[in-house]
Amino acid sequence: MNISGAARATGLPAKTIRYYEEIGLIRPQRTANGYRHFRDSDIHKLTFLGRARALGFSIEDCRRLLALYEDKARASADVKRLAEEHLAQIADKIAQLRGMQATLRELVDQCAGDHRPDCPILRDLANG
Amino acid sequence: MNISGAARATGLPAKTIRYYEEIGLIRPQRTANGYRHFRDSDIHKLTFLGRARALGFSIEDCRRLLALYEDKARASADVKRLAEEHLAQIADKIAQLRGMQATLRELVDQCAGDHRPDCPILRDLANG
DNA sequence: TATAGGCATTCCAGCCTCTGGAAGGTCAAG
DNA sequence: CTTGACCTTCCAGAGGCTGGAATGCCTATA
Structure with a gap:
């Protein structure tokens, strides 16, 4: 899935998704032509981020929440x-x-x- | 009155006062040495701005409010x-x-x- | 008179979270 | 081969300050 698909799937603007990658919240792969490639796990994370942001959590809080989300021993x-x-x-x-x-x-x-x-x-x- | 006096009188940080001048909300005079000189009217305006900001008005709203404040035919x-x-x-x-x-x-x-x-x-x- | 300190000045950068736009590369359809 | 819709990066700006650096002025004291 490329960025516009991810945007559709998550409801987040493509610009925002690029920004989230820039600040290290997600790490989508790249295809040979340099396009971002979003796996299901990336889409899940983005959705998670969208919901957390909608609840007013700061980006840094979102980073912590995402870390907890991924830490199965939290x-x-x-x-x-x-x-x-x-x-x-x-x-x-x-x-x-x-x-x-x-x-x-x-x-x-x-x-x-x-x-x-x-x-x-x-x-x-x-x-x- | 110089900037630290204005800061004391209005409760606004000197930095904020400089910023308000930079964006044209106030126009304090200058003394020979280049220091800002705040007259009573400047202090009044700054106090006005501080209160309007405390009520959550945006800077642009404050600009409009200040203009109305000064317009005796408003x-x-x-x-x-x-x-x-x-x-x-x-x-x-x-x-x-x-x-x-x-x-x-x-x-x-x-x-x-x-x-x-x-x-x-x-x-x-x-x-x- | 030299110096110390406490003022003042300007300018640049950063905070936060995007958002817009420019300049250019890639891909599929006709 | 062109068109148009994608994609990329990079730069700038939003709001409203806030911090810091480099530099200059003023006053008091030794």
């Missing part, structure tokens, strides 16, 4: 710890966004939103 | 629209994070987290 505790740390980061981000959301929602609700210049949003940004 | 509707669009983006991000959170939480809860290799998290990543 401890599930190691996977769980990674996932829990990531969950904590997600929770942090959500909390931060909710803070912004609450503040901004309040300001927006107070703003007349008409042709006049007076604006509580700008006032708040200017004066705290 | 319509508050323009500010409100910007803020509402940003609110929508925040809501999108939160929804996306919550999706990840729900999925990952479920997987983590199913994982024994012990010394054995069997792991629902990896299974899910591998097989959907």
Whole structure:
């Protein structure tokens, strides 16, 4: 399977697949003409990566997850710890966004939103 | 006031202040020796920028907000629209994070987290 | 006056994760 | 033999800083 097939099979853009090879997440073989050749195991890994990325894991976390995935003597505790740390980061981000959301929602609700210049949003940004 | 004073006054790192000048958000004067000189209006703008960034507005949004802030003939509707669009983006991000959170939480809860290799998290990543 | 230190300046590189585009090689169909 | 769809590599840019190097200025003290 060449790169466009791998892209179709995994849902990842070809550019992204090349990038993942460049940073050493996958090592597809090459055919005589220099084209990448993706085996089933490469497709599996790419799919794995796509799902892990969709769950918000960083590339470095993905690298670790992939290593655990391939290590048949892994401890599930190691996977769980990674996932829990990531969950904590997600929770942090959500909390931060909710803070912004609450503040901004309040300001927006107070703003007349008409042709006049007076604006509580700008006032708040200017004066705290 | 020189750059370290401006940094203290606004809570922004000096590096960030230089960057904001580089991209044209502020235009501090220069003294004879080439040092930046920050007037009160510059400090106000930097403070404004710091608050807008803290609410998650992009740099380009900040540029627009600053322009509206300085335009005494603005319509508050323009500010409100910007803020509402940003609110929508925040809501999108939160929804996306919550999706990840729900999925990952479920997987983590199913994982024994012990010394054995069997792991629902990896299974899910591998097989959907 | 020499020196030390703490400021300031500019410029370049890197973070993260791709994404777009240019310039060129390869392959199958007509 | 050409066309068009692939493939390759390499370079640049996105956003928003952040770190570091090399260099210059200013002030205080010995």
